[in-house]
Amino acid sequence: MSLIEQYLPDYGFREVHSCVIMAKPSVVLHAAAAYQPETDPFFRKMIGLRELPMRIGARISDKQTEVVLPFGLHNFTLLEQRDDALVYGLIGRFWRPDFGLVPVSDGQAYRQFNKAGVAKLALVFSAASQGENITRLETETRVFCPDLASRLKFTPYWYLIRPVSGLIRSRILKSIKQDSENS
Template sequence: MTDDRSELDRLVPKWHFREIHRIPVAGSTDDVMRAVYATTWAEAPVARALIALTRADVSAERRIVSDYLKESGEVIPSGGEEFLFAAVQSMEDIPRPPGTISEIIRDCPGPGILKIGMNVRYARGILSTETRIFATDDRARRRFAPYWLFIRFGSGATRKSMLRAIRDRVLREAPAA
């Protein structure tokens, strides 16, 4: 029996906020994951427009995963079928605890911290993205909840646009039969 847990399950096993999106994609794991790392903002216009509102650099040629996300947090090596991203945010006016982001997520129980994990995974013909956020205390959870409600629609539209762009790239690059 294989272990169907994702690396995200290991990084953020419990959460207070969660979002999942899935799309079927026909292709090999190598082809799909290559597309995950190669897809650019130009290929995901809805995602590009929504992220541009944050004033992030979403130049057409920039790759979504390889360029943008690597600048926003820590990319954690996770193997062939999953891209894993982690970030930590303080909800209080306190300095970030010492250590790498993955160490803070694993070891820091301190108050006022949001532990954030996101993946892009391809398993059994389904390309998915999941985001999990764990607040280390009730105050941080209550302070983050209104923001989560506000961004949820845009975040979902961004993820769906990204998944469609990856799928379309896989289809474009598939060898002719």
């Protein structure tokens, strides 16, 4: 059973991207674990655009004193790391301007969480050896909406962000590839 299957076997939305990297799987996963999407100017611009309604709302309601860091990998919880994969989890109402995030402490809390109207997202990086110093890195994202109401709210959001999300994933893989092959 794959690592993502252990955390989110049921899902309604899925996106997969991969690349081949000239490095050992351990080097590739180390680079994946160290990657910070916030260092990518495209990511920062797209997250800034995504967060614009939230920031305008804060300005209008005079809540600018509540400084919120831009969305990034720090919002995710590392659920588990193995020699061949690492999986992150995120729980929330992603369609809301503030993402409606629900903090989760670890993999067990993530698995046990089950609340109507709140979606669960799992993001995995898997590294598979394809030969000596050749690794296939795959990133997979799954989203589970527990009820019709959350599916109806998440679906248009998914189709709106999916093209940009795909571009971001491709850029993440390219960066991990460069870091892995240059180390």
